[in-house]
Amino acid sequence: MSTALATRPQAPASRPRGRTARRVRGRRILYWIATHALAVALAIMFIGPLVFIALTALMTDQQALTSQLWPQSWNWGNFTEIFERSPLLLWIGNTMLYAGLGTAFMLLSSIPVAYALARFRFPGRRAAFLAVIAMMMLPPQVVAVPVYLIWARAELTGTLWPLILPMLLGDAFSIFLLRQFLLTIPRDYTDAARVDGCSDFTTLVRVVLPMARPAIAAVALFQFFYCWNDYYGPLLYASTNLDNWTLSIGLASFKALHSVQWNLTMAATLLVMAPVIVVFFLAQRVFIEGVTLTGVKG
Amino acid sequence: MSTVLAAPRAWRRREGLRALVWLSPWLAGFAVFFLYPLAATVYFSFHRYDLFTLEFIGLDNYRYFLSDERALVSIGNTLWLVVFMVPAQVLFALGLAQLVTRLKAGAGLFRTIFYLPSLIPTVAGTVSFVFLLNPATGPVNQLLELVGVTGPDWFGDKDWSKPSLTLLGMWGAGNTMVIFLAALLDVPRHLYEAAALDGAGAWRQFRSITLPTISPVLVFSAVTGVIYALQYFTQAMIAARVASGATDSPGSSFTPGYPETSTLTLPQWLFHAGFRDFSMGYACVLALLLFAASMVFTLILLRRFRAFDREVS
Numbered sequence: 001m002s003t004a005l006a007t008r009p010q011a012p013a014s015r016p017r018g019r020t021a022r023r024v025r026g027r028r029i030l031y032w033i034a035t036h037a038l039a040v041a042l043a044i045m046f047i048g049p050l051v052f053i054a055l056t057a058l059m060t061d062q063q064a065l066t067s068q069l070w071p072q073s074w075n076w077g078n079f080t081e082i083f084e085r086s087p088l089l090l091w092i093g094n095t096m097l098y099a100g101l102g103t104a105f106m107l108l109s110s111i112p113v114a115y116a117l118a119r120f121r122f123p124g125r126r127a128a129f130l131a132v133i134a135m136m137m138l139p140p141q142v143v144a145v146p147v148y149l150i151w152a153r154a155e156l157t158g159t160l161w162p163l164i165l166p167m168l169l170g171d172a173f174s175i176f177l178l179r180q181f182l183l184t185i186p187r188d189y190t191d192a193a194r195v196d197g198c199s200d201f202t203t204l205v206r207v208v209l210p211m212a213r214p215a216i217a218a219v220a221l222f223q224f225f226y227c228w229n230d231y232y233g234p235l236l237y238a239s240t241n242l243d244n245w246t247l248s249i250g251l252a253s254f255k256a257l258h259s260v261q262w263n264l265t266m267a268a269t270l271l272v273m274a275p276v277i278v279v280f281f282l283a284q285r286v287f288i289e290g291v292t293l294t295g296v297k298g
Numbered sequence: 299m300s301t302v303l304a305a306p307r308a309w310r311r312r313e314g315l316r317a318l319v320w321l322s323p324w325l326a327g328f329a330v331f332f333l334y335p336l337a338a339t340v341y342f343s344f345h346r347y348d349l350f351t352l353e354f355i356g357l358d359n360y361r362y363f364l365s366d367e368r369a370l371v372s373i374g375n376t377l378w379l380v381v382f383m384v385p386a387q388v389l390f391a392l393g394l395a396q397l398v399t400r401l402k403a404g405a406g407l408f409r410t411i412f413y414l415p416s417l418i419p420t421v422a423g424t425v426s427f428v429f430l431l432n433p434a435t436g437p438v439n440q441l442l443e444l445v446g447v448t449g450p451d452w453f454g455d456k457d458w459s460k461p462s463l464t465l466l467g468m469w470g471a472g473n474t475m476v477i478f479l480a481a482l483l484d485v486p487r488h489l490y491e492a493a494a495l496d497g498a499g500a501w502r503q504f505r506s507i508t509l510p511t512i513s514p515v516l517v518f519s520a521v522t523g524v525i526y527a528l529q530y531f532t533q534a535m536i537a538a539r540v541a542s543g544a545t546d547s548p549g550s551s552f553t554p555g556y557p558e559t560s561t562l563t564l565p566q567w568l569f570h571a572g573f574r575d576f577s578m579g580y581a582c583v584l585a586l587l588l589f590a591a592s593m594v595f596t597l598i599l600l601r602r603f604r605a606f607d608r609e610v611s
Contacts, residue, residue, distance in 0.1 A: 032402060035397060035400045035401055036401060036403060036404075038397060039397055039398075039401055039404075039408050042394070042397070042408075042412070043408055043411045043412070046411050046412055046414070046415055046469065046472075047411060049415070049426055049427070049430055049469065050415075052430060052437040053426050053429070053430075056429065056437075064435070065435065066435065067434070067435050067440055069437050069440060109323050109324070110324075112320050112323075113320065113321055113323065113324040115320070116316075116317050116320035116321050117321070120313050120314075120316060120317040120320070121313055122313050122314040122317040122318075123314060125317070128321060130600055131328055131332075132324075133596065133599065133600055134332075134596055134600070135328060135331075135332050137522075137525050137592060137595075137596040137599065138332065138589070138592065138596075139525075139528060139529040139565060139588050139589070139592050140529070141529065141531065141565040141568050141569060141585060141588060142335075142336075142339065142585045142586075142588050142589040142592070143331065143332065143335030143336060143339060143585070144568070144569070144572060144573075144581075144585065145335075145338075145339060145342060145572050145578045145581055145582055145585065146334065146335035146338035146339055146342070147331060147335050148572075148573070149338075149349075150330070152349065166327065166331060168323065169323050169324060169326055169327025169330070169331070170323055170324040170327050175324065200316060200320070225417070225419075228419060229419040229420050229421065231420060231421050231532040231535070231536065232531055232532055235535075235546065236569070236573060239546045242547075245546075247421075248419065248420075248421040249546050251421050251422060251425060252421050252425070252535075252536050252539055252540065252546055253539070253544075253545035253546045253547065254425070255425075255540060255543070256539075256540070256543045256544060256545045257545045257546075257547060262429050262432075262435060265425065265429065266426070266429060269422045269425050269426055269429075272419050272421070272422040273418050273419060273422045276417050276418065276419060277414070277417070277418075280414065280417050284410065287413075287417070288409075288413070288476055291473055291476045291477060292476060292477060292480040
């Protein structure tokens with residue numbers, strides 16, 4: 001698959017002579033300045049919100065009520081105060097439980113399914129893949145009522161289990177992404193393993209998994225962040241029980257519930273963003289390659 | 299290939315059975331979380347159901363739907379997002395990708411900067427935007443003031459709430475940009491050189507070479523964009539909640555859509571009908587409508603995948 005290199009290889013520039021050369025060079029410099037100026041302006045607009053969030057998160061309560069943009073004093077205590085004002089630790093724990101178990105269960109169930117879809121030849125193989133796409137594209141709200149009733153009957157509403165347990169039965173998006181990647185592994189490798197007497201399972205573990213590591217890392221990260229960010233799921237199942245709130249539910253109500261100013265709200269917001277940003281910088285390649293995989297194979 | 303042909307026949311014959319075993323967890327999931335709920339949704343749509351009593355009422359839920367003004371408003375808002383927000387996001391992402399391919403210095407850095415906001419958790423991003431755009435202390439209106447413009451009330455004004463959500467969506471366009479970037483870099487370089495020799499200008503090159511080559515990716519992104527716009531829920535819900543000062547606490551009454559009904563989308567109204575008013579039968583009518591709409595676009599996608607699969611195998 002193609003990696004997303006940021007620049008095209010440049011064609012060697014031919015050098016025209018004399019006056020035209022100067023004009024061409026002048027135009028090139030102008031073009032260089034124009035594109036880079038535009039990029040810098042856009043970059044400021046993309047980064048700006050994060051800067052203002054960080055600045056506001058460090059303001060005092062009094063200053064947060066004013067229209068000043070730069071903090072008078074750097075109030076780092078805001079980050080400890082949000083833990084005192086709200087059950088943030090509980091929300092973090094619940095979110096970790098949801099995201100951690102959800103990701104582990106997803107990997108356990110989705111890798112074999114993706115492998116079977118990519119490697120086995122059987123009647124209905126295409127239909128099975130189309131079913132994966134259909135489920136991936138199904139708005140979660142469409143089946144909400146009957147699915148909610150299943151969990152209500154199991155007396156698990158009010159907890160996060162209705163969101164975690166289904167991951168044991170595979171996640172459509174992850175299966176789709178893994179399958180697209182596994183298709184790019186040449187059949188020769190798995191055929192060779194088979195000739196050597198490997199079973200399906202040992203072929204998967206010894207041959208396919210090591211080669212699919214980047215794709216597995218990508219789906220694991222996507223799944224973890226999907227759970228970390230999920231608002232709809234916890235709202236549906238866990239919002240009625242304060243003990244099972246996640247960060248997203250807590251943050252959505254943070255300002256009104258704890259009647260705080262924007263400064264503390266932004267401190268809590270930063271706290272929710274931070275892990276995502278940190279992991280992104282640690283694993284940028286994995287993200288970019290994973291995203292590319294979702295789109296290029298259209 | 300030859301090894302496959304040489305494989306024992308019995309092995310090949312058992313492949314169907316083996317596939318069934320490997321796929322069984324997923325098949326169970328598909329039955330329990332897709333087929334059964336869809337059938338049940340159709341069934342409930344003919345009933346009055348509040349979690350405790352189930353009563354057959356024929357087409358009453360459907361009749362109610364036709365007179366439910368909120369439902370029509372929510373459909374209108376969802377359509378607004380499909381017609382304005384999705385194109386804005388896709389075109390903006392395409393523009394960003396084009397720009398990044400033209401940068402000779404710092405292309406990687408700019409790509410990172412444009413991509414980063416798309417990773418920001420939805421709730422955190424939306425809460426931030428309500429802060430950034432709030433008319434009293436928000437930095438955006440402060441900065442607008444500096445250049446002599448009086449900013450609007452953004453999330454507090456029914457005419458500006460959807461454009462505000464669109465801005466939020468454009469901030470997160472980096473994901474699509476990365477996909478476009480990969481597609482743009484796959485366009486064969488020599489095509490541009492040949493066109494340049496023939497005297498084709500930048501616009502002409504874009505229209506005749508870039509656009510046709512990347513159009514599958516473009517269509518893919520637009521279609522998935524529409525499908526996600528049909529599900530649009532979290533951002534609208536959070537924006538309305540934070541801007542109006544409501545909470546998620548048990549027992550709190552909150553009608554989505556603030557200001558007025560300007561951010562009420564179909565999935566939100568469905569959620570409200572089913573899980574706040576407990577008119578679950580009626581919620582199923584709305585669910586079927588949402589299902590039909592997203593199925594149309596999913597079918598377009600499926601046709602694209604079939605073409606791709608033929609290429610691979």
